[in-house]
Amino acid sequence: MIEIKNLKKIYNGVTVVNVPALQINKGESIGLVGNNGAGKTTLFRMILDLIRAESGEVLSNGEVVAGGENWKNYTAAYLDEGFLIDYLTPEEYLYFVGGLHQQNKAQVDEQTAALTEFFNGEIINKGKYIRDLSKGNQCKVGVASCLLQKPDLLMLDEPFANIDPSTQFRLKNILKDQNKNKGVTTIVSSHDLNHVTDVCDRILLMEKGVVIKDIATSSSTLSELEEYFGVGQTIGAAKQTIEFLDKEENH
Template sequence: MIEIKNLKKVYNGAIVVNVPALQINNGESIGLVGNNGAGKTTLFRMILDLIRPESGEVLSKGENVAGGESWKSYTASYLDEGFLIDYLTPEEYLYFIGGLHGQNKAQVDEKLAGLAEFFNGEIIKKGKYIRDLSKGNQCKVGVGACLLQQPELLMLDEPFANIDPSTQFRLKNILKDQNKNHGVTTIVSSHDLNHVTDVCDRILLMEKGVVIKDIATSSSTLSELEEYFGVGQNTSTFTVDKEEKH
């Protein structure tokens, strides 16, 4: 579904993303991990054509996302609260997003009913603007808007960071359901290694803009990642090679 070729991004003379080749296949669940400054969010933003690379390209179903249009119809993403329209109420925003995808109010209401447990009575009909919600509840609105779109590709950047443990559990179940039962390709970045190894079947480890490890999730992946981040880059647990499941 996603193919990256010779992708490079430079800020202030420093290379922040350098990915010569990467393939994400249809129906995969991908976890992107790395320390702050590893290039995860920059990579997300180039996949979504929010920023342009110095060189290389990102292809979605064979279409270059830079200047392309058709990929937008099947891609949903939430990176941060900047994706929201904060002067709207959650209902107004969700109806707006639904309308962009040809859904009327009744159809949106039906889909929102299925998200009632995830929203946990904190989002709908509370008389608040999005700007007045907590970051955790803003995240719920953003994820809910993504799910309204019934995407083929779902991208979430640090979705577990600001939500409470109960919502984290519900979100993990949603992501698993979208991937396993609906065939949605999911790409999730997270600093929480427990969550990302639980949700994702394939882990991409980034350091200094480079994908240094690409592995299929196994029973030992969590402990290996914990060792890597605990010991540092000199650990022998990870080397710059690939152990892909394909």
């Protein structure tokens, strides 16, 4: 479904994304993990044609994304609250999104009702504008707007970051249902290794803009990632410290 070829993005002389080749097949559930600055969000934005590449291209269903329109018909994404119209209430925004996809008010209400548990009584009929909601509740509105679109490709950037544990559990079930039962290709980035390994069948580990590992999720994947981010990072930092001290000593 998604094919990346020689994709590169450079900011101020620093390469922040460098992906020579990557294939994401239809129906896969992909987890994108990495430390801050790894290039995850930049890669997301390039896949969505929000940032132009220095070189290379992203294809969706065989068509180049940059400057294209067809991919927008089957792609839904929520990266942050900037995707929302914050001077609307959640209801107004969801009606707006539904209208863009030829859904009337009754159809939107029906789909919204199915998300009652996910909303947990905090979103609908509260008389608040989106800008007055917490980041967690803004995320709920963003996810709901994606689901309204009934996409073939769903992309969420750090959706677990600001929501409470109960909502995290519900969101995981939603993502599993979208992927396993509805065949939606899902790409989710997260700093929470437990959630991402639970939800995704394939994990892409990014470091300094490069996908350094492409892992089929198994019973050992969580331990492998924990070792990388824990022990591996600690060893790396220790080596840097030793190298620095050696240099100082030699001077």
